[in-house]
């Protein structure tokens with residue numbers, strides 16, 4: 001039957017559409033390497049392409065699909081490109097792409113457990129499996145999938161607040177006897193400053209503690225700040241350890257922070273958004289010693305684990321705290337599972353209607369296994385070591401120190417080689433060449449550097465060599 005609304009399509013047209021879709025996905029995965037990594041930016045041209053879309057005369061399905069595929073091919077930074085040395089946006093895994101397609105088609109609703117027992121239990125199983133990898137007893141692990149690390153960090157802040165101040169849920173921050181404050185490294189992710197605002201604490205509640213010469217949270221500075229804040233009557237309740245900073249891959253001193261948190265009775269949240277993946281690699285796992293003492297943690301599967309966005313994970317080793325933070329009543333929600341020992345996902349999440357985020361991780365892990373991940377991540381770490389070695393050999397001194405595959409570096413062969421202006425010009429020339437994508441950072445708020453990160457399981461040593469060539473050319477102007 002022909003559907004005049006065209007929301008559904010005739011089976012024949014649908015069949016053609018799925019086939020075209022599969023071909024498009026495969027062609028992109030196979031050919032992305034031949035594209036310039038980054039496009040020229042032209043907002044006017046894009047608006048001109050969209051102007052004819054007044055949505056009065058319907059388009060053929062295949063023409064519409066092709067329009068979108070062409071737009072994406074021509075107008076995006078190709079994060080799945082092996083010479084994208086950027087911000088942990090990986091090439092998505094094949095099983096992850098398949099999973100997200102399946103999820104779109106079945107459209108499971110992740111609010112009530114009873115609507116999707118399979119999906120809810122897959123996610124709960126993954127929470128326990130990853131909790132165990134991070135060193136927690138599996139039975140103790142509670143968790144929830146999030147849109148990404150920012151939501152997971154926001155969740156962590158709320159859970160810590162509610163654990164420390166039971167009156168917060170009812171009375172809000174104004175019910176507390178004084179201003180609550182928490183501590184992050186100055187190199188921590190800015191989602192914490194945002195979360196402080198979103199939780200109604202105010203941005204200054206997020207105390208940025210100076211980082212040491214190795215870009216790790218400085219313990220002495222933290223102790224000073226804590227003492228000062230307590231003497232001023234403020235209420236410290238949380239300290240955040242970053243396990244793999246976004247800019248430079250620094251890992252805060254986890255065992256010492258755990259000890260301090262215990263002594264000072266603070267919640268310890270570990271932000272292991274991308275660095276947490278090191279727990280899956282035998283030769284890197286030791287870097288995360290102490291992570292198992294965190295009360296909660298943030299982990300992003302859409303970063304080093306290469307599943308499509310967005311796939312954040314918030315894990316907590318105190319069962320009940322998530323529910324205490326988010327539980328609410330809604331009389332229209334189904335109660336079919338009331339007699340079962342299960343948690344409705346909406347009762348421990350910021351989100352209500354939610355996509356089945358966990359499937360892309362489940363299917364990727366089911367097919368690759370822990371061993372497949374260990375091999376892929378280990379190879380990327382070795383490509384990172386190769387990058388450091390090549391940079392040093394070509395007069396690009398490193399200014400960070402981590403076995404994780406992020407290099408921050410300056411230009412040792414130019415008198416302006418440490419200036420932001422020169423480094424930005426170099427990055428722009430590399431990006432403008434289309435041969436690779438890199439960026440600049442400002443370490444400890446004062447030291448400009450170039451930043452290149454191996455984030456793609458397809459990146460080879462030859463890709464690294466091509467980046468160094470592009471850099472050498474860029475420094476010559």
Ligand SMILES: *Cc1c(COP(=O)(O)O)cnc(C)c1O
Pocket residue numbers: 147148149150151153189191242244245246271272273274300312
């Ligand atoms: C990327 C990142 C985040 C934010 O995660 P999103 O998935 O982008 O929301 C938080 N913390 C660290 C350390 C990160 O690298």
